[in-house]
Amino acid sequence: MTDFEPVIGLEVHAQLKTAAKLFCRCAAGGFDAPANTNICPVCTGQPGALPAANAGAVELAVRAGLALNCRVNEVSVFVRKNYFYPDLPKAYQISQYDLPLCGAGEITIDLKAGGTKKVRVRRAHLEEDAGKLLHSPAGGAQDHTLADFNRSGVPLLEIVSEPDLNSAEEAYSCLTELKLLLQWAGVCGCDMEKGELRCDVNVSLRPRGAATPGYKVEIKNLNSFKAARDAVSYEISRQAAALNNGETVARDTRLWDEKARRTEPMRSKEAACDYRYFPEPDLPPLRVAPELLAGLKSKTGDLPREARARFIRDFALNAYEAGVVASTRELAAYAEACMRHAATIGLGSKPIMNLLGGEFLARVNENRIAPKDLAEKAIRPELLVKTAALASSGKVSASAAKTLFARAWETGRDPQALLEELGLAQVSDPAQLEAWAREAIAARPKAAQDLKAGNERALGPLVGLLMEKSAGKANPRAAGEVIRKILGE
Ligand code: ADP
Ligand code: MG
Ligand code: ZN
Numbered sequence: 001m002t003d004f005e006p007v008i009g010l011e012v013h014a015q016l017k018t019a020a021k022l023f024c025r026c027a028a029g030g031f032d033a034p035a036n037t038n039i040c041p042v043c044t045g046q047p048g049a050l051p052a053a054n055a056g057a058v059e060l061a062v063r064a065g066l067a068l069n070c071r072v073n074e075v076s077v078f079v080r081k082n083y084f085y086p087d088l089p090k091a092y093q094i095s096q097y098d099l100p101l102c103g104a105g106e107i108t109i110d111l112k113a114g115g116t117k118k119v120r121v122r123r124a125h126l127e128e129d130a131g132k133l134l135h136s137p138a139g140g141a142q143d144h145t146l147a148d149f150n151r152s153g154v155p156l157l158e159i160v161s162e163p164d165l166n167s168a169e170e171a172y173s174c175l176t177e178l179k180l181l182l183q184w185a186g187v188c189g190c191d192m193e194k195g196e197l198r199c200d201v202n203v204s205l206r207p208r209g210a211a212t213p214g215y216k217v218e219i220k221n222l223n224s225f226k227a228a229r230d231a232v233s234y235e236i237s238r239q240a241a242a243l244n245n246g247e248t249v250a251r252d253t254r255l256w257d258e259k260a261r262r263t264e265p266m267r268s269k270e271a272a273c274d275y276r277y278f279p280e281p282d283l284p285p286l287r288v289a290p291e292l293l294a295g296l297k298s299k300t301g302d303l304p305r306e307a308r309a310r311f312i313r314d315f316a317l318n319a320y321e322a323g324v325v326a327s328t329r330e331l332a333a334y335a336e337a338c339m340r341h342a343a344t345i346g347l348g349s350k351p352i353m354n355l356l357g358g359e360f361l362a363r364v365n366e367n368r369i370a371p372k373d374l375a376e377k378a379i380r381p382e383l384l385v386k387t388a389a390l391a392s393s394g395k396v397s398a399s400a401a402k403t404l405f406a407r408a409w410e411t412g413r414d415p416q417a418l419l420e421e422l423g424l425a426q427v428s429d430p431a432q433l434e435a436w437a438r439e440a441i442a443a444r445p446k447a448a449q450d451l452k453a454g455n456e457r458a459l460g461p462l463v464g465l466l467m468e469k470s471a472g473k474a475n476p477r478a479a480g481e482v483i484r485k486i487l488g489e
Contacts, residue, residue, distance in 0.1 A: 001244050002207050002243065002244065003207070003208045004205040004206065004207060004208065004236075004239075004240050004243065005166055005205065005206055005207070005208045005209075006165075006166055006167055006168075006203060006204075006205055006232070006236045007163045007165075007166065007203070007204045007205065007206055007212050007213070007216075008163060008165035008166065008167075008168075008170070008171050008201060008202065008203050008232060009160070009161050009162060009163035009164070009165065009201070009202040009216070010159075010160070010161040010165070010171065010174060010175065010178075010199060010200070010201055010202070011158065011159070011160050011161075011199070011200040011201075011202070011218075012158070012159045012160075012175070012178060012197065012198070012199045012200075013156045013157070013158050013159075013197070013198040013199075014064065014156065014157045014159065014182050014187070014188040014190070014196070014197055015028075015129070015154060015155070015156055015188060015189070015195065015196040015197070016028075016057050016060040016061060016064075016155040016156065016157055016187055016188060017060060017186070017187060017188060017189060018054060018056045018057045018060060018155055019056065020054055020056070021042075021043055021054065021128070021152075021153035021154055021155065022051075022053070022054050022057050022094075022126065022127075022128045022153055022154065022155035022156075023042055023043070023051030023052060023053060023054065023094065023128065023153055023283075024040050024042035024043050024051065024052075024153055025040070026038050026039060026040050026042075026043055026153065028154050028155065030150050031150050031151055031194075033150055035134075035146070035148035035150065036147075036148055036149055036150065037150065038150040039149045039150065039152065042153065043128075043149060043152045043153030044089050044149050044152065045088075045089035045090030045091075050282050051094065051280075051282055051283055052283075053078070053283060053286060054155065057126065057155040058101070058126070058286065058288065059292070059296065060155075060157075060186075060187040060188075061101050061102065061124070061126050061155075061157050061187070062101070062102070062288060062292075062293065062296055063185045063186070063187050063296055063300070064102070064124060064157055064159075064181075064182060064185055064187045064188070065101065065102030065105065065124050066185070066296060066297060066300045067181045067182070067184060067185040067187075067300065067303060068102070068105040068106070068107060068121050068124060068159065068178075068181060069105040069106050069107075069121070070102035070103060070104065070105030070121055070123075070124055071102070071103040071104055071105070072101065072102055072103075072288060072293055073099060073100065073101060073102070073103055073288070074287060074288055074290065074293070075099065075285050075286070075287055075288075076096055076099045076100055076101040076125075076126075076285065076286045076288075077096060077097075077098065077099040077279055077280075077285050077286065078094050078095070078096055078126075078279070078280040078283045078286065079094070079095055079096060079097045079098075079277045079278060079279055079280055080092040080093070080094060080095075080276075080277065080278055080279075080280050081093045081094075081095045081097070081127075081275045081277055082275055082276045082277075083275060085130070086133060086145065086147055087130040087131040087132060087133050087147060087152070088130050088131070088152075089131070089149065089152070093127060093128060093130065094127065094128050094280055094283070095125065095126075095127035095128070095158075095277075096125035096126055096127065097125075097277045098277075099285075100123040100124065100125035100126075101124065101125055101126055101286065101288070102121075102123060102124035102125065103123055104120065104121065104122065104123070105120070105121035105124070106118045106119060106120050106121055107119045107121060107161070107174055107177055107178055107181065108177070108305055109170065109173040109174050109177050110173065111170070111173075112169055117164070117170070118164075119161055119162070119164045119165060119170075119174050120161065120162040120164050121159060121160070121161055121162070122160045122161060122162050123159075123160050124157055124158065124159045124160070125157070125158050126155065126156070126157060126286075127155075127156050127157075127158055128152070128153045128154065128155065128156065129151050129152065129153065129154040129155075129156050130151070130152060131147050131148055131149040131150075131151055131152040132147070132148045132149075132150070132151050133145050133146070133147055133148075134146040134147075134148060157187070157188075159178065161174070163202065163204075163212060163216070167232075168229045168230075168232035168233040168236065169229070171201060171228060171229060171232050172225055172226075172228065172229040175199060175225045175228060176225060177304075179197060179225075180304050180327070181303065181304065182197070183328060183329075184303065184304050184328065184329045185300075186329070192223055192224055192225075193223070198222075199222050199225075199228055200218055200219060200220045200222065201218070201219050201222065201228055201231065201232055202216045202217065202218050202219075203216065203217050203219065203232055203235045203236065203239070204216040204217065204239070204249070205236065205239045205240060205243060205249075215248075215249055215250075215251040216251065217235060217239070217249065217250075217251070217252055217253075217254055217263075218252075218253045218254070219231045219232070219235060219253075219254050219255070219256055219263055220253060220254070220255055220256075220266065221255040221256050222256055223258075227256055227258060230256070230261065231256040231263055234256075234261065234262055234263055235254075235263055238262075238263065252265055252266070253265075253266045254266055301329075302332075304326050304329075304332075307322075307326040307329075307332045308322040308323060308326045309322075311325055311326060311332075311335070311336075311339075314339075315336075315339045315349040316348070316349060317349060317353065321353050321357065324356075324357055324361075325353075325356065328371040329371070330371035330372060330374045330375070331371060331374060333375075334374050334375070334378065334381065335352075335356055337381040338352050338356065338381040338384055338385055339352055341381055341382055341385045342385045342388065342389075345385070345389060347385065347388065347389050347392065350392075351388040351389070351391060351392035352384070352385065352388050354388065354391070355384055355387065355388050355391070355401075355405060356384070359402055359405050359406070360378070360379075360384065360405075363406075363409065364378065378409075379405070379408060379409040379412075380412070383408045383409075383412070383414070383415060384405070384408075386408075386414065386415045386416065387401060387404055387405045387408055387415045390404065390415055390416070390419060394426060394428070394475055394477075395419070395425060395426055396419060396424050396425065396426050397426045397467075397472055397473065397474070397475065397476065399472045400424040400426065400472055400473065403422070403424060404418055404419060404422070404424055407422065423473075424473070425473070426473055426474070426475045427470060427473045427474050427475065428475045428478045430478075430482065433466075433474060433475075433478055433479055433482045434482055434486065436466045436469045436470050436474060436479070437462075437466055437479065437482045437483045437486055438486065439466075439469055440462050440463075440465040440466040440469060440483070441462065441483065441486065441487070443465060444461060444462055444465060447461050447462050448462065448487060451483070451484075451487055452487045459480055459483065459484075462483050463476055463479050463480050463483065466479045466483065467479065
């Protein structure tokens with residue numbers, strides 16, 4: 001049996017977050033509107049209608065290109081990609097070919113075994129989306145297909161990688177990092193269920209060490225990154241079995257069947273199509289002014305990888321924590337504001353992380369606060385830091401800190417004032433603790449005896465009971481000490 005190495009390349013379509021479509025003024029987000037109400041002569045391909053490129057879409061595409069470290073071409077060219085399909089009224093799609101807006105770039109991914117890998121981006125080009133076909137249920141009374149062009153002409157960025165990935169896991173990491181980069185750059189919503197991000201993967205196998213093979217199998221219809229990973233795994237085994245059988249693998253396009261968990265050949269709709277690309281005569285070459293490019297470059301700022309590294313270096317977070325806070329640009333900015341503020345009062349990032357990774361994110365998720373709304377809707381960083389400081393100094397217990405944090409968030413008031421008002425201060429007063437401890441011991445004589453006999457596990461229930469009696473206000477560490485002291489007497 002030959003030892004084969006998988007070779008994988010990605011083709012990803014990202015819907016750009018513009019208000020209008022790519023070549024007309026129709027809204028780009030009106031998919032929920034009744035069918036064919038968000039259309040015009042341009043996006044339905046009426047004779048004589050003229051497209052005009054949307055500058056906002058171009059700017060988003062450039063920002064995406066910069067996040068992917070692409071060379072951005074000052075001049076690029078729109079082309080017609082000709083094919084017939086009922087969702088494409090012009091019988092051609094306006095796309096880019098020889099001269100895309102964004103040329104070579106790269107995406108750096110972390111490898112499971114440690115270290116990183118640079119996956120080369122071949123190109124990222126602008127193109128328009130097609131309409132949507134609604135097929136009547138098979139076997140229904142009336143067999144028909146309806147076309148809805150609301151989506152027709154929505155701006156897409158097609159990102160094509162070089163075949164630099166060598167496992168299903170690497171393909172998954174690369175897709176995840178790509179999504180993070182696009183969200184970070186603020187260019188795409190990346191909700192796969194809404195079709196904002198779509199991916200196709202190309203897979204082939206080569207004997208380890210040999211050159212990249214000339215054939216490849218393209219898998220479409222992947223509606224999640226997990227599906228992409230599973231489809232690649234399946235395809236690797238399928239091709240390996242065929243090659244080991246002395247067969248050749250056909251160059252084809254397949255679909256991932258999520259239920260059957262296998263790839264199936266696609267009916268060859270456009271498999272061997274000659275698109276007859278030619279420059280779009282109705283659009284001039286697309287020019288990105290050097291000043292615009294320079295301006296966007298200067299605004300790019302830290303990318304997620306740099307942000308993660310900075311949290312590890314400057315704020316002593318571990319890799320996991322850094323990944324959590326740098327999951328969006330906005331959360332990273334918020335977390336950094338908290339940690340910088342904490343540093344000014346001599347508080348480390350650990351207590352900040354405890355709140356951020358716990359109560360803070362739980363609340364953000366529960367209330368579905370979008371990253372862009374964090375600055376406005378989340379608790380002010382100073383108040384989060386003050387709460388963390390009170391918890392870390394032991395002035396409030398962990399459970400009281402949660403209550404305090406919630407109240408500070410809701411009211412926007414100073415945690416210290418709330419602490420006094422709500423009577424949440426943690427009790428470390430020995431006399432008070434001793435009174436509670438004696439009650440707890442009296443109520444659990446067996447546990448007390450066990451602890452006295454040296455069974456350390458009996459301490460937990462006793463402290464738990466004491467905490468209950470104190471309504472959560474006792475300092476648990478001091479409580480444990482008092483119980484030991486009483487039993488040790
Ligand atoms: P096509 O001409 O069929 O569109 P391209 O060379 O443009 O093929 O590549 C399209 C995609 O296929 C890219 O993502 C690329 O990385 C990937 N790809 C190219 N060759 C291979 C291969 N031998 N194995 C796997 N993927 C490949
Ligand atoms: Mg292609
Ligand atoms: Zn339109």
